Amino acid sequence: MENLINIALNSVFVGNILLAYFLGMCSFLAVSKNMQTAAGLGVAVIFVLAITTPVNWLIYSFLLAPGALAWVGLPDLNLSYLKLVLFIATIAAIVQAVEMVIDRYSPALYTALGVFLPLITVNCAILGASLFMVERNYTFSETIVYGIGSGSGWALAIISMAAIQKKLRYADVPEGLQGFAINMITTGLMAIGFMLFAGISL
Amino acid sequence: MSDRLKTLVFAVVMCIVCSILLTTASRGLQRFQEKNILMDMRRNILKSVNLVKEGVPYSYGEIEKLFTDNIQPIWVDPSGRQVEENRRSEQDFRLYLYTQNGSATAYIVPINSRGLWGKIHGYLAIESDGSTVSGFTVYKHSETPGLGGEIEKQWFQNNWVGKKIVDQAGQFVSIGIAKGAVTDKIPPAKQMNYVDGISGATLTGKYLSAGIRQILQQYEPVSISFRSRPKADSTSRSKAANPD
Amino acid sequence: MNGTTAKPLTALRRTQTYRDIARALWEANPVSKQILGICSSLAVTVQLQTAIVMSIALTMVVALSSMAISMLRQWIPRNIRIIAEVAVIATLVIIADEILKAFLYDISKQLSVFVGLIITNCIVLGRAEGYALSNPPVRSFMDGIANGIGYSSILIGVAFLRELLGSGKLLGYPVIPEALYKAGYVNNGLMVLAPGAFIVIGLFVWLEHTLLKKSR
Numbered sequence: 001m002e003n004l005i006n007i008a009l010n011s012v013f014v015g016n017i018l019l020a021y022f023l024g025m026c027s028f029l030a031v032s033k034n035m036q037t038a039a040g041l042g043v044a045v046i047f048v049l050a051i052t053t054p055v056n057w058l059i060y061s062f063l064l065a066p067g068a069l070a071w072v073g074l075p076d077l078n079l080s081y082l083k084l085v086l087f088i089a090t091i092a093a094i095v096q097a098v099e100m101v102i103d104r105y106s107p108a109l110y111t112a113l114g115v116f117l118p119l120i121t122v123n124c125a126i127l128g129a130s131l132f133m134v135e136r137n138y139t140f141s142e143t144i145v146y147g148i149g150s151g152s153g154w155a156l157a158i159i160s161m162a163a164i165q166k167k168l169r170y171a172d173v174p175e176g177l178q179g180f181a182i183n184m185i186t187t188g189l190m191a192i193g194f195m196l197f198a199g200i201s202l
Numbered sequence: 203m204s205d206r207l208k209t210l211v212f213a214v215v216m217c218i219v220c221s222i223l224l225t226t227a228s229r230g231l232q233r234f235q236e237k238n239i240l241m242d243m244r245r246n247i248l249k250s251v252n253l254v255k256e257g258v259p260y261s262y263g264e265i266e267k268l269f270t271d272n273i274q275p276i277w278v279d280p281s282g283r284q285v286e287e288n289r290r291s292e293q294d295f296r297l298y299l300y301t302q303n304g305s306a307t308a309y310i311v312p313i314n315s316r317g318l319w320g321k322i323h324g325y326l327a328i329e330s331d332g333s334t335v336s337g338f339t340v341y342k343h344s345e346t347p348g349l350g351g352e353i354e355k356q357w358f359q360n361n362w363v364g365k366k367i368v369d370q371a372g373q374f375v376s377i378g379i380a381k382g383a384v385t386d387k388i389p390p391a392k393q394m395n396y397v398d399g400i401s402g403a404t405l406t407g408k409y410l411s412a413g414i415r416q417i418l419q420q421y422e423p424v425s426i427s428f429r430s431r432p433k434a435d436s437t438s439r440s441k442a443a444n445p446d
Numbered sequence: 447m448n449g450t451t452a453k454p455l456t457a458l459r460r461t462q463t464y465r466d467i468a469r470a471l472w473e474a475n476p477v478s479k480q481i482l483g484i485c486s487s488l489a490v491t492v493q494l495q496t497a498i499v500m501s502i503a504l505t506m507v508v509a510l511s512s513m514a515i516s517m518l519r520q521w522i523p524r525n526i527r528i529i530a531e532v533a534v535i536a537t538l539v540i541i542a543d544e545i546l547k548a549f550l551y552d553i554s555k556q557l558s559v560f561v562g563l564i565i566t567n568c569i570v571l572g573r574a575e576g577y578a579l580s581n582p583p584v585r586s587f588m589d590g591i592a593n594g595i596g597y598s599s600i601l602i603g604v605a606f607l608r609e610l611l612g613s614g615k616l617l618g619y620p621v622i623p624e625a626l627y628k629a630g631y632v633n634n635g636l637m638v639l640a641p642g643a644f645i646v647i648g649l650f651v652w653l654e655h656t657l658l659k660k661s662r
Contacts, residue, residue, distance in 0.1 A: 006405060010318060015346055020640045022488040026568055081228040081544060084562050085220075085536045092529075124566040131559035136320030136344045176655040181648045188644030195349075195402070195639065209523040216530060220537045227541045234548035242551060342555075349639075 004145045007138075011149030013197035017125050018157045019190060021132075024125030028158050029183060031119075038162035042155025044116040046148065048098065049129055052091050053147030056130040057140055059086055080134075087130045095121050125154050160190060237262070242341060244269045250327035250337040251300045251308050256356050273310070274299040282423025297424060300327065308336050309428065311421050315413020318405045320344035322353065326414065328367065332428030335377065338362035350406030361397040367418055367425065369395060374422055376415035379407035462585060487567070487601050488643040490560050494617050497605030498598075499553045503542045503561055505594025508570050509587050511535045512578040516586035519579050531574045532565070539564045569593055604646050612637030 017023045024045070031041050062068055064086065066078040099117045102110045120126060129150045133143050164186055173182050241262050248254045248268055260268075277290040278297050285294050298310035313324040324340035338359050345351045352358050361384075362377070369375045370391060380387045380396045381404055388396045399407045418425070487504075490496045514534050515522070522530050543561045546554035554561070564570060573593055578586040609615055611634045614622035622631065636642045 006318065010405075014349070015319065020346060022640065022643065023563070025488075081224060081540055084540050084543075084565060085224075085533070088532060088536060088565055092532075124563050127566050128559060128563055131562055132344075135559055138320070174652075176659065177648075177652045181651040181655065184644050184648030184651065188641040188648065191639075191641035191644055192636075195641065205523070209526055212521060212523055212530070213526060216533055220533055223537055224540055227544050231544045231548040235544070235551075238548065238551035242555075344558075 004141065007142055008145050008149040009197075011146050012153040012156065013194055016153040016157060016191075016194050017128060017132075017150040018154050019187070019194050021128065023128040024123045024154055027119055027123050028154075028161065028187075029180070031116075032158050032161040032165055032183075035159070035162045035166065037116075038158045039155075040112055041116045041119070042158050044113045044120055045123065045125065045154050046151030047113070048091075048095060048117075048120050048126060049147045049151035049154075050144070051098065051147075052094050052126055053129050053133055053150075054140065054144050055094060056087050056090055057133055057138070057143040059090060060134055061140075083131075083134060084127075087127060091126050091130070092121050125150065157190065157194075161187065164190070241265055244273075246339045246341040247273055247298055247310055247325050250310055250325040250339045252337055253300075272300055272302070274301050274306075278421075278424055280420075280423065282421075282427050295420065297421070298325075306330055306428075309424065311417060313338075313340075313414060313417055315417065316409045317343055317345050317353075317413075318350050318403075318409060319346070322406075322410055322413065326362075326418075328425065328428075330428055330431070332425040332431075333366050333368040333372075335362050335365045335367065345403070345406050350400065350403040352400045352403065353406065353410065358398070358400060365397060366394045368429075372429070374418070374425070376411070376418050378411045378415075381407070487560075487597070488604065488647065489640075490557055491601060491605040491608050491643055492612065492638055493556070494602065494605045494609045496553055496556050497601050499546070499550060500557060500560065501594070501598030501601050503546065504564055504567065504570070505591060505598060507535065507538045507542055507564055508573055508594045509590030511538050511570060512573050512586040512590035513583045514538075515574045516578040516581060516583040522579075527579070528571075528575070531571060535570050535574065536565050569597055600647075600650065603650065604643060607646050608637045608642055612642065 011017065014020065018025070018028055027041060032038050060068070060080075060083060062071070064079045064083050066080060067075050069075070069077045069079070095117050099110075102113065102117075129147060133146060138146055161183075165183070168182065168186070177185075245254055245260065245265050248265065249256065251272075253268055253272060254260055254265070275296065275298050277285045277287060277294045279285050279291070279294045285291075296312055298312075299306045300308040300310060308327050308329050310325050310327045313322065313326050315322045315324075320343070322340060322345070323342040324338065326335065327337040328334065329336045340354045340359070343351070343353060345353060365377055367374060367377055375395050378396045380399045382401065383398050384393050384396045387399075487500065490500045511531075511534050515531055518530070518534075539562060542564070543554070546557065546561060573586075573590055577589050581589070606616070609617075610621065614620055614627075614633050622633075634642075637646075
């Protein structure tokens with residue numbers, strides 16, 4: 001249990017998938033201008049990560065990992081080199097499916113999240129979380145916690161960024177620094193802030 | 203041909219071509235990759251007893267030769283006795299002996315500990331007195347770069363050399379990673395059982411300490427058998443192993 | 447310069463390939479102008495060596511995938527073109543990853559998952575979709591190389607600064623003289639950590655904006 005709490009805390013703060021591993025920058029920079037859209041995308045990322053990471057864990061553990069196919073009598077097979085293709089296909093398929101399900105059953109949620117879902121397929125944080133999950137040998141329960149934690153960390157980062165940008169409009173930023181450059185530096189300062197959580201120990 | 207059929211045919215052909223390419227690449231390169239992994243493992247074993255230096259490139263031939271000349275992989279049972287390769291059972295574990303002139307000057311324990319993010323793999327070499335660390339290496343981990351990731355750095359690993367896994371009374375205590383510098387945090391009597399911690403990576407240190415403790419506990423029968431050897435003999439040999 | 451060498455040069459300048467390359471390199475340098483491709487690339491800039499290998503891998507993947515997609519462009523059905531593009535790119539990325547694991551094992555260990563993440567790199571898909579689908583193979587190949595070099599220049603620039611300031615080394619060799627350390631110089635630990643990369647990129651773009659404005 002302590003282990004799971006640690007993974008959760010670390011994936012949100014110190015090992016934030018955006019601020020420590022630079023994943024998901026594209027959509028982070030493109031969508032952080034407005035608080036509402038930032039929050040919407042953040043929630044969508046949590047949602048998709050919470051589903052895709054565990055599903056990819058199942059695919060990896062029962063189909064791809066060395067010896068994973070022992071249950072069909074092929075213990076020597078190692079298909080792990082196919083993980084990239086299969087992961088990205090799974091992510092695309094799940095995002096599509098989620099979009100259709102939401103559209104069918106919750107029009108309100110669809111209007112809120114719908115536009116963000118296609119953006120998410122190309123968000124490197126989603127694929128990155130699945131790859132890290134393999135790299136770090138997580139168990140199934142750890143994977144679930146890690147998926148939700150990384151998503152929350154990403155959402156936290158983009159929402160804070162939107163809030164900072166709102167304040168930044170009243171700041172007098174030098175001309176050449178405006179836009180992309182100041183966003184990067186702000187992100188850097190945010191990353192420093194998040195690293196301060198490194199001292200926390202349970 | 204209808205459009206739908208054309209799409210389907212294209213998709214199928216594409217899948218087949220891609221999978222053939224991938225399988226060929228993966229099968230063709232597997233031999234090299236496995237050799238790399240084996241050599242990396244051996245280089246780390248050699249590094250833990252200071253037979254190869256960090257940052258110096260070694261050819262695979264050199265590593266192969268150093269390894270077969272100096273290192274003897276054996277299996278030991280839970281009571282610390284050596285077992286033959288073909289007669290080993292499930293609970294037996296791996297041990298590497300660093301032998302010079304036919305006698306062991308150090309033994310190397312594979313470390314497989316939990317870290318903050320994932321497993322930490324490495325080797326801990328202990329001199330033939332059964333208590334002094336002669337080296338520590340990490341060859342695979344997934345800790346955060348710059349924080350826990352520092353465990354793979356030379357400054358951290360150098361701290362381990364000369365530390366003891368027993369206290370002043372000769373009782374097993376393992377080696378702990380301090381929260382900060384050993385000289386500040388640990389009373390002088392216990393300093394020989396602790397190494398400097400990494401700032402910002404308390405948890406990595408905590409897990410690694412616990413993991414090493416558990417593994418050394420498992421290997422304690424081996425350590426005891428080394429400790430109970432004639433003393434003069436072992437010191438002269440360990441001196442020979444570390445001329446500097 | 448005399449007329450004989452100048453003539454082929456101007457002739458070269460007129461070719462479509464040259465103009466496209468120049469555009470990719472100067473006017474629309476991927477990172478700062480298009481904000482694309484910055485994902486996943488910064489994590490490997492702690493050391494120059496990993497950044498260079500990553501750059502080569504990415505350049506090869508962009509160039510070869512653009513060429514392959516350009517060759518297939520008459521056959522790819524419109525409605526599944528994105529999937530087809532991703533499949534080509536993924537295949538190339540996996541092959542690149544396997545090659546690195548086989549021949550540059552130490553570096554591939556450090557690059558870990560980031561080679562795989564080239565798949566989601568916006569530059570690669572962007573060039574396939576935006577250029578290769580409507581241009582012939584050789585030109586698509588050159589376009590891929592040019593975009594790869596544009597990306598590499600930023601990545602290697604960031605890595606150069608981070609390794610120099612963060613660890614006092616370049617390509618693993620110490621370059622800051624010992625005397626400077628004795629005089630009280632200390633490596634900047636921030637550069638090794640993630641925030642350093644963000645700040646360096648920010649300053650890079652600032653510099654570029656300022657220079658571009660002056661040249662205009």
